[in-house]
Amino acid sequence: MTKKTTGRLKESAIRAFFFACGVLAVIALLGIFATLISTSFPAFKDIKLSEFLLSKNWDPTSPEMEEYGILSMIMSSFIVTLGALLIAVPIGVGVAAYLSDVAHWRVREIVKPVVEILAGIPSVVVGFLGIVLFAPLISKIFNIGHGLTALNGSILLAIMSLPTIISISEDSLTAVPPAYGEASLALGASRWQTLFRVKLPAALSGIIAACMLGMGRAIGETMTVLMATGNARTFPQLPQALLRSVRTMTANIAIELGEVPYYTAHYYALFAIGLVLFVITFVVNLVADVVLHKYQEREL
Amino acid sequence: MSAEALKIRMETRDLDFYYGSKKALDKVNIACYENRVTAIIGPSGCGKSTFIRTLNRMNDVIAGARVEGTILLDGRDIRLPDVDVVDLRRRVGMVFQKPNPFPKSIFDNIAYGLRINGMRDKKRLEAVVEGSLRGAALWDEVKDRLDENAFSLSGGQQQRLCIARALAVEPEVILFDEPCSAIDPIATAKIEDLIETLKKRYTVVIVTHNMQQAARVSDFTAFMMLGELVEFGVTEKIFTNPVNKLTEDYITGRFG
Ligand SMILES: Nc1ncnc2c1ncn2[C@@H]1O[C@H](COP(=O)(O)OP(=O)(O)O)[C@@H](O)[C@H]1O
Ligand SMILES: [Mg+2]
Numbered sequence: 001m002t003k004k005t006t007g008r009l010k011e012s013a014i015r016a017f018f019f020a021c022g023v024l025a026v027i028a029l030l031g032i033f034a035t036l037i038s039t040s041f042p043a044f045k046d047i048k049l050s051e052f053l054l055s056k057n058w059d060p061t062s063p064e065m066e067e068y069g070i071l072s073m074i075m076s077s078f079i080v081t082l083g084a085l086l087i088a089v090p091i092g093v094g095v096a097a098y099l100s101d102v103a104h105w106r107v108r109e110i111v112k113p114v115v116e117i118l119a120g121i122p123s124v125v126v127g128f129l130g131i132v133l134f135a136p137l138i139s140k141i142f143n144i145g146h147g148l149t150a151l152n153g154s155i156l157l158a159i160m161s162l163p164t165i166i167s168i169s170e171d172s173l174t175a176v177p178p179a180y181g182e183a184s185l186a187l188g189a190s191r192w193q194t195l196f197r198v199k200l201p202a203a204l205s206g207i208i209a210a211c212m213l214g215m216g217r218a219i220g221e222t223m224t225v226l227m228a229t230g231n232a233r234t235f236p237q238l239p240q241a242l243l244r245s246v247r248t249m250t251a252n253i254a255i256e257l258g259e260v261p262y263y264t265a266h267y268y269a270l271f272a273i274g275l276v277l278f279v280i281t282f283v284v285n286l287v288a289d290v291v292l293h294k295y296q297e298r299e300l
Numbered sequence: 301m302s303a304e305a306l307k308i309r310m311e312t313r314d315l316d317f318y319y320g321s322k323k324a325l326d327k328v329n330i331a332c333y334e335n336r337v338t339a340i341i342g343p344s345g346c347g348k349s350t351f352i353r354t355l356n357r358m359n360d361v362i363a364g365a366r367v368e369g370t371i372l373l374d375g376r377d378i379r380l381p382d383v384d385v386v387d388l389r390r391r392v393g394m395v396f397q398k399p400n401p402f403p404k405s406i407f408d409n410i411a412y413g414l415r416i417n418g419m420r421d422k423k424r425l426e427a428v429v430e431g432s433l434r435g436a437a438l439w440d441e442v443k444d445r446l447d448e449n450a451f452s453l454s455g456g457q458q459q460r461l462c463i464a465r466a467l468a469v470e471p472e473v474i475l476f477d478e479p480c481s482a483i484d485p486i487a488t489a490k491i492e493d494l495i496e497t498l499k500k501r502y503t504v505v506i507v508t509h510n511m512q513q514a515a516r517v518s519d520f521t522a523f524m525m526l527g528e529l530v531e532f533g534v535t536e537k538i539f540t541n542p543v544n545k546l547t548e549d550y551i552t553g554r555f556g
Contacts, residue, residue, distance in 0.1 A: 179400035183462070186358060187413040187469055188390035197416065202403055 033278070040275045043068075043268035052272065056235040058252070060266040068269050070276065072235040076150065076246035077277075079236055080225060083154025084161060084218045089211050091158070092165030093200075096207075099166070100173035101195055112170065119163035127227030130156045135228065142243055148230035151242040156224045161214030168213065172206020173199060205291075212288035219281055222250040231255065249273050306333040308372075309503040310355055310392070310473055315369035317350055317527075319362065324350045327369070328529045330522045332473065337495060337504040339518035339535065341511060343555070347527040348507040349397075352475050355505065356392040357385050373473070390417075393471035397478040399458035401450035401465070406442050409450050409461060413469035428468055436464035437494050456487020463494065474498060476506040480513065492517050511551055515539050523547045 044052070047068045055069020095115075099108045134155050135147030176199050184194040200207070230245025231252075237244075247255075253270050260267045310332040317325035324347045332338045332355075340348045353359045354367060357378065371378050378388050390413075401409050410429045411419075419425060429446070433439040438460040442453070450461055459479060466474055476495070480488040495517050498504055508514050514521055515535060522532040523544075531538060531547045542548045549555060 177400070179396065179398060180402055182358065182396065183400045183402065183465075184412070184416075185361070186356060186389055186394040186396075187416070187465065188386045188388075189413075189416045190386055193416045197412070198402055 036271060036275045036278060040268055040272035043265055043272045046265040047269060047272075052269070053276075058233055060256075060260075060269065066265070068265070070249065070252075070273055072233065073247055073249045073252050073273065074276070075236050075241075076229075077219060077248040077250070077280075079238075079241050080150050080153040080157065080229065080246065080248055081215060081218045083151060083242055084157035085211065085215055087154060087158035088161045088165055088214055088218075092162050092210070092214070093169050093207060095162075095166045096169035096173055096210075097195055097200070099170050101191070101199070112167065115163050115166050119160075119167075121160075123160065123221060123223040124227070126156050126160055127224040129159075130224065130228030138243075144243055146230070146245075148228060148245055149243050150229055150236060150246045153225045153229040153246070153248070154242065156228050157218040157221055160221060160224065161217050164217060165210045165214045168210035169203070169207045172203040172210070175206070176202045208291055209288060212284060215284060216281060219284070220250060220277065222254050226251040226254050249277050306336060308332070309334045309374065310505070311372045312351075312354070313370040313372070315351070315354065315367070315371060317347070317354060317359070317368075318366040320364040324527050325354075326527045328524070328527075330529060330532055331520075332503055332505050333520065334503050335499055335501075336519040337499050337506060337517050338520045338522065339514035340505065340507045340522050340524060341509065341514050341550075342524035342530075343550070344509060346524045348509075348524060349477055350527075351524070352394075352477050352505060352507050355473070355475055356389050356394055358389075358394065360385065390469050391471055392473040392475060393466035393469065394475045394477070395459070395462050395466055395479050398482045399455055399462050401453075401458050401461050404450060405447050406450050406453070406461060407446040410465050410468045413465060417469075432464040432468040433461075435467045435498075436460045437490065437497075438464055454487070456483045456490060459483055459487070459491060460494065463491075463498075471502065473503040473505065476504070478507050478509065480508070480510070488513075511539075523550060525550075 052068055052070060053074075054071055055067065056071045057067040057069045058072060059065075059067040099111060103111070130152050131148070135149075135152050138147035138149060138152055139145065140147075180198050180202055181194050184198045185191075189197070225248050229248065229251065231247040232245035233247050234244070236246050253273055256266070257270050260270060308331045312328055312330050315325055315328040316323065328347075328351060330338070330340075330351070340351060342348055350359065354371060355378075359365050359367070367379065373388070373392065376383070402412065404412070407429055410432050411425050414425060414428055430439060430443075433442060438457060441457060442448075442461075445452075450458060453461060459482075463474075463479075480491055483491075492513065495504055495506065499519075506514075506517065518535045520533065521535040521538040523530045523538065523542075523546075525546060531542055531544045533543075538547060539551055542551065
């Protein structure tokens with residue numbers, strides 16, 4: 001065999017390998033989706049879809065009347081996630097701006113890897129922190145019976161999504177061409193004005209992507225919220241919701257799936273919750289993608 | 301043309317510049333006259349950019365950089381502690397080597413310098429944007445597309461947009477660092493014409509490695525080598541009858 005043909009063979013082999021990897025990933029994804037649909041579908045023989053999505057009462061083991069409404073859980077997931085974003089986005093973007101713009105490069109060189117390592121802390125450890133550290137603090141500060149509340153979950157999820165938000169936002173801020181900053185400074189703008197009016201807008205697509213990824217992590221996180229939010233099956237009324245115990249969709253699945261009798265309406269309903277979660281995450285990612293493309297078009 | 305009758309707008313005296321321990325400028329004395337174009341020429345790496353960037357203190361941000369000597373704007377040292385660098389940069393505008401518009405609309409690019417100073421009045425913004433674009437000979441080409449992204453312009457147009465952006469904040473001195481090195485000859489000719497007009501109102505300093513360009517647009521020329529000023533004088537004299545042998549060798553193309 002000549003050198004040239006071996007080269008070509010090698011190349012097509014490599015190409016086939018990567019193609020196979022891609023196909024495998026798609027198949028896995030479709031498989032998950034199909035399983036989720038087929039396992040959750042039987043639930044709707046016994047449960048009306050409208051009741052499932054719009055009722056606030058979830059009581060599948062009631063001796064008198066079983067109830068399968070997940071609105072409380074959707075709302076709880078929403079509140080905990082929103083709270084996490086409200087905490088994590090300003091801090092995360094602020095730290096990213098500090099690292100890319102203000103910090104000495106040696107500080108950046110040390111802080112960035114440390115932040116990225118934080119992403120690897122097991123969620124069970126974060127949940128533990130919530131129980132022993134933040135919950136007592138919250139109960140003391142707000143003078144409530146116990147601190148296992150939505151706020152507690154939000155704080156922990158914020159901590160968990162900060163590494164992603166900081167790291168990716170910092171990357172996209174660093175990727176802003178220095179020429180933009182120079183142009184701004186040369187026009188008599190201060191460093192603050194340059195940061196807020198030129199660098200942050202230019203890095204916006206990356207920052208939004210960072211926040212969306214952080215949000216994705218927060219919505220789907222299970223162990224931490226299960227440990228830290230009290231798991232009360234009540235509908236979170238909005239003004240005080242952050243200081244009440246809540247049960248998110250993920251926590252509910254994790255709590256009940258271990259004890260549910262197989263192939264009952266309850267069993268299928270838990271998968272249906274999973275499907276709802278999947279759809280929500282999918283929509284969030286889709287919206288993020290659309291937003292990103294819009295901005296990228298405008299930038300080019 | 302006698303230099304004595306002219307007013308000196310900016311001037312450096314025994315200017316030294318260091319990047320850390322590396323000396324990039326050595327006792328540079330150059331005067332920039334009002335309503336005249338001063339060209340800085342010299343082989344690449346001789347410190348032209350370093351010099352021009354000390355005039356609006358753009359080198360301040362470089363870690364480890366150090367300036368010694370005196371830089372005067374209207375007779376006042378711009379490095380005195382009470383000089384506001386933001387104000388200085390408003391008075392001494394700069395156009396860079398590569399066109400660097402912001403990723404914003406044409407209008408917003410030019411309005412930027414005004415908005416950061418708190419101007420909100422739409423009417424006045426519009427008036428200044430139009431005036432600046434006219435001043436940069438770009439108005440007729442873009443007047444119907446002010447909302448379009450600046451990146452939709454050609455390279456030459458982008459560079460004139462950057463000039464318009466600098467004009468909008470009403471500077472007194474405008475610094476050009478090789479403004480034509482990234483654009484085509486026709487666009488270059490337009491910018492050279494523009495510089496000719498600009499000098500009626502402003503003090504212009506231009507770095508160029510194109511000697512013909514220096515000869516065409518400038519009234520005074522400074523020739524630098526290895527961080528030192530070799531010769532400074534009236535452009536015509538530098539190009540026809542230089543005092544220094546090095547200058548003669550450089551402009552006749554014997555090196556560089
Ligand atoms: N940020 C910097 N840090 C260290 N050295 C630099 C820096 N910028 C320029 N220099 C050095 O200073 C000298 C002059 O550079 P410069 O002013 O850019 O020259 P020119 O514009 O004439 O080509 C060169 O030797 C260059 O390598
Ligand atoms: Mg240069």
